[in-house]
Amino acid sequence: MDKSQILDGKASVVTLLSDFGDRDVYVAVMKGVIAQINPQLRVIDLNHQITPQNLAAARFCLMDAYPYFPEGTVHIAVVDPGVGSKRRAIAVEFAQGFLVGPDNGIFSGILSQQQAIAAVELTNRNYWRSTEISHTFHGRDIFAPVGANLASGVPIQELGREIDPASLVQLEITECQQRGNVITGCIQYIDHFGNLVSNIPGSYVQGKTWRVQVGSLTIPGCETYSDVKVREAIALVGSHGWVEIAINSGNAQSQLQINWQDSLEVIRLG
Template sequence: MIISLLTDFGLRDNFVGVIKGVILGIDPGIKLVDISHEVPQGDISQAAFLLKSSYKYFPCGTVHLVVVDPGVGSRRKAIIVKTPRYYFIGPDNGVLSLALEREKRIENIVSITNRRFFLEPVSNTFHGRDIFAPVAAHLVCGRDINEFGIPQDGYQQLEFPSPKIIQIRKHVTYGKNRVLQGEIIYIDHFGNLITNIQKDIFKRFVGKRRFFICLGEERVIGRINKNYSQTPKGSPLSIFGSSGNLEISVNCGSAREYFGASVGQIVKIY
């Protein structure tokens, strides 16, 4: 009985501890694992990316609870989604969608409406405590998903940038007339710049020919590293990171600082 937790609550306040208290009050045998609580405030995209990159490393039956919920207390719905291996719970604001797209099959979607499982009185600012925590706990303990509310057809999709191939006039320097254009979707604690360009897309585009990786129009590097140490300390490199995406890094340093980079910045492969 495992519940993973992904929120933007931070660790300075008591929000996360209170959620855990509520869950353990329902069954003290539940195992709680923090994915992160440092998602930037209300940043649904970042949370969705973190969930997508994490959920499948948890054992079958894990309930993934995500509370990044800028619309808390409004009419946005709260949902449970069942896939063959997992349950996902969160506000229906797109935060679950990147993970759900990866799952082969959606078995059931329920809009959480049954107040019987809520902590009363339900506040308007902390559904993590009053709705999501008790629902997740009862669910992981074996309650049928349909007890929590009413079936719902789809779920909110997230606008998430996909890489695309663009036809261009022959590039003066690189001599190419096609560019694979992606962007930075996440920057981790080490300052690694994680792009939305996945290995297979990259390989298909590049084939066996020479290529140039550019951050904006600035050329970064023309090869893919096998590991960080192939490049001298303090120098930039490209590598397929642990999520399978192309990353721009600096060996023993921060590519964020090196390039002054930020999420959303364009990455081009010529």
Template sequence: MQLLTLLSDFGWQDSYVGILKGVILGILPTATIVDLTHGIPPQDIAVARFQLLMAYAYFPPGAIHVAIVDPGVGSQRRAIAVQTENAYFVAPDNGLLSGVLAQQAIVQAVELTNADYWRSASPSTTFHGRDIFAPVAAYLAKGIPIEALGTPIDPASLVQLQFPLRQLSRNTYHGCIQAIDHFGNLITNFPAAFVQGWSWQLQFQQTRYPGQFTYADVRQGSPIGLIGSHGYLELAINRGNAQAILQAEVGDTIELQMSD
């Protein structure tokens, strides 16, 4: 497989993204590279986790996903590659992969300790994307087996980002906001499957918001609960920004209430 995706907080103003692609193409000129996004807010691992979780399943089996949001670059945090049933992931071990790996069985995981597959045996302490992650991904795409890239690690030791979800009763769950998108929609960690066959509402900051089907089911400027295209329940405002209006943040508690 010669398909690689890139996700980062690098933006487009600087040449960082272009450099990643140059390193990959220098090793594998025939690579196909797809940009998932480079608009992750700086150092925001939670947003990166969710964006990768939303996107990876739309690519063919065997695709290699390179995700670089790395506030711990140059420290003792591990650089890793993970093979799952359907894909490969190359990233820092900081929780960025925790959403994907909750859905995908891990075949094997390695810490990227073999400098033979780095761009330099003395990598920059501030740009592991260029010196470690991009070249490793290119060599994977070129056919180098994942076990050659470094030291095997126990998948259970990988860093997890926690988004608490618990069932209080047959009809009630406590969860949280796991992501906020570009439109200000508040994406919860309640899977859409929870409400199949139920009427439902979200309670946030002591106010209840009934679940509907489309934004247009409420008047412009009114809040609404929806099943998002990503497969989770969300709290939105028709033609408005729920984050700004409700002063919400990732991690805030939210409740799901269901009825027959």
């Protein structure tokens, strides 16, 4: 990209999310590619400890993080089990910024809350690192350079062929359903502490007396971890705004043997 195209102070933040971990050089290489294009960009790591190929975790982390970034931020996400296949490489514009990564449902959480303004398939090789790309590292060869150019002022329409946002892949996450005072949902994320984050919004229980039912296990709805004794189970609304199950000073996933996509019920008592 011609450095004269760089727009100082415009879209100057880039975030990175991946399942690359921190033992290898993959993340640093992507940052190097970005710096070669525009060293003035501020690059912020969202998470590189996503369990390999766990698209549901990547989807949730992006959805949880994007509201806290300035308008125009470019979010590059690389959890890409289909790398090198016919899956599309895409960029999406929405009200608060841009998304760059594989078309595999990784952005479906954000796009369930924010309408896509425009979407393109990344077919313009002028914005790739090279016309000869690796079949196993599109993060380096496509997504990092495209994201850097986008954050530096290149219009999204120049990056490739326009596509219908409705055609973007949606990750299949069970939607919560309400029947009377019972809301049925599932576990959509498990954090570092073993807290079990459901897909039931906290607004359903705001100002209510409530409990969670998982199989034969009944868990009281409370406000803080300390509302129950150490090692006891508790349900509460986490900082992310979703109903979650936790263990006071413990790990709910291992102690309760509840996992991704397991169902639960929130019962409002009054």
